[in-house]
Amino acid sequence: GENVEQHPSTLSVQEGDSAVIKCTYSDSASNYFPWYKQELGKGPQLIIDIRSNVGEKKDQRIAVTLNKTAKHFSLHITETQPEDSAVYFCAAISGGSYIPTFGRGTSLIVHP
Amino acid sequence: DAGVIQSPRHEVTEMGQEVTLRCKPISGHDYLFWYRQTMMRGLELLIYFNNNVPIDDSGMPEDRFSAKMPNASFSTLKIQPSEPRDSAVYFCASSRTSGSHEQYFGPGTRLTVT
Numbered sequence: 350g351e352n353v354e355q356h357p358s359t360l361s362v363q364e365g366d367s368a369v370i371k372c373t374y375s376d377s378a379s380n381y382f383p384w385y386k387q388e389l390g391k392g393p394q395l396i397i398d399i400r401s402n403v404g405e406k407k408d409q410r411i412a413v414t415l416n417k418t419a420k421h422f423s424l425h426i427t428e429t430q431p432e433d434s435a436v437y438f439c440a441a442i443s444g445g446s447y448i449p450t451f452g453r454g455t456s457l458i459v460h461p
Numbered sequence: 462d463a464g465v466i467q468s469p470r471h472e473v474t475e476m477g478q479e480v481t482l483r484c485k486p487i488s489g490h491d492y493l494f495w496y497r498q499t500m501m502r503g504l505e506l507l508i509y510f511n512n513n514v515p516i517d518d519s520g521m522p523e524d525r526f527s528a529k530m531p532n533a534s535f536s537t538l539k540i541q542p543s544e545p546r547d548s549a550v551y552f553c554a555s556s557r558t559s560g561s562h563e564q565y566f567g568p569g570t571r572l573t574v575t
Contacts, residue, residue, distance in 0.1 A: 381562050392465075392552050392566030393504075438504065442562050447492055448517075449564065453503040 351376040353441050355452025363460050368429050370455045372439035373421045379441040382422045383449065384413060387436040397424070429459045465567035467553050473573045479541040482570045484553030485534055494564065495528055495538050496552040504552075510536065543574045 352375040362368050374382075380401035385393035399406045399413045399422065406413050410429075415422040426433055436456050440449035466485040474480055486493050495507040508518040513530045521528070525544070530536040540547055550571050554564040 383563065385566075390568070392554070392569050393564075394566065395563045398561070398563070447556060447558065447562055448506070448509065449562070451504045 351379060351441055351443060351450040353439060353450045353452045355439050355455060357455060358453065359456045359458070361458045361460065362429055364429060364431060366429055368426045368433070368457055368459075370424045370437055370439070370457070371421060372423070372441075372452050373419075374441040374450075375420065376441065376443055377417075377420065378443045380444045381442040382413070382415060383440050383442070384424050385438040385440065385451075387438065387454075389435070393438055426457075429457075431459050431461050433457060434459045465553055465555055465565050467551075467567035467570050469570060470568060471571045471573075473575065474543055475575055476544055477542045478574075479539065480543045480547075480572060480574075482538040482551050482553075482572070484536045484538075484567060486536070486553070486555030487565055488534065490555035490557045490565070491533075492556045492558070492564075493530060493536050494552075494554040494556075495536070496554065496566075498550045498552060498569070499548075507538070540572075543572075545574045548572055548574050 355372045383398035386396045387393040397411050399415050410427045412425040436454045438454050439452040442449045468483045491512050494509040497505045507520045508528045510530045528538045550569045552566050552569045554566045556564045
């Protein structure tokens with residue numbers, strides 16, 4: 350089955366800095382890669398996703414890149430703000446499946 | 462839409478007691494998932510349903526755990542008897558076949574077994 354590794358487990362940055370979270374996956378059939386943000390006391394919420402037919406996708410301060418050859422994808426947050434503090438999960442889904450395999454999560458702390 | 466609804470939000474019970482967690486998925490969604498989240502193991506998929514039918518329960522820890530979905534708008538996760546190691550946050554999520562693969566998570570139930 351699919352295996353998703355996520356790093357780092359904790360990331361601490363100053364407000365205004367950039368943050369990068371990296372994930373690798375094992376199943377070459379995976380073709381959909383969502384990122385979820387979990388705020389304290391809430392369930393995870395989708396913030397951005399990318400499909401395997403593109404290499405990069407951007408939405409305001411958030412971007413995701415995908416390298417299918419190396420089987421890794423990354424989340425980039427620019428100009429971080431305190432409200433970006435949360436746990437971020439990457440996931441991978443194989444073609445034809447609706448079941449994501451989640452990474453272990455990254456706790457992002459943005460210091461004012 | 463109100464989103465995925467879970468109840469109760471918090472549950473404290475004694476070891477050996479039966480615990481029932483409830484979930485109402487988003488109307489029109491045909492997939493329903495139960496997850497458990499702990500610091501040690503992260504987010505674990507316990508079981509999922511498609512059109513009210515359990516498809517894969519390989520993530521259910523043991524026979525003490527059971528889940529049902531009697532209709533498209535309601536599901537339960539039951540633990541009987543509960544043990545302290547069951548303490549975790551349990552999430553229900555739903556999604557639909559058409560469109561994106563996005564899963565919509567409920568707010569979770571924080572279970573503490575003493």
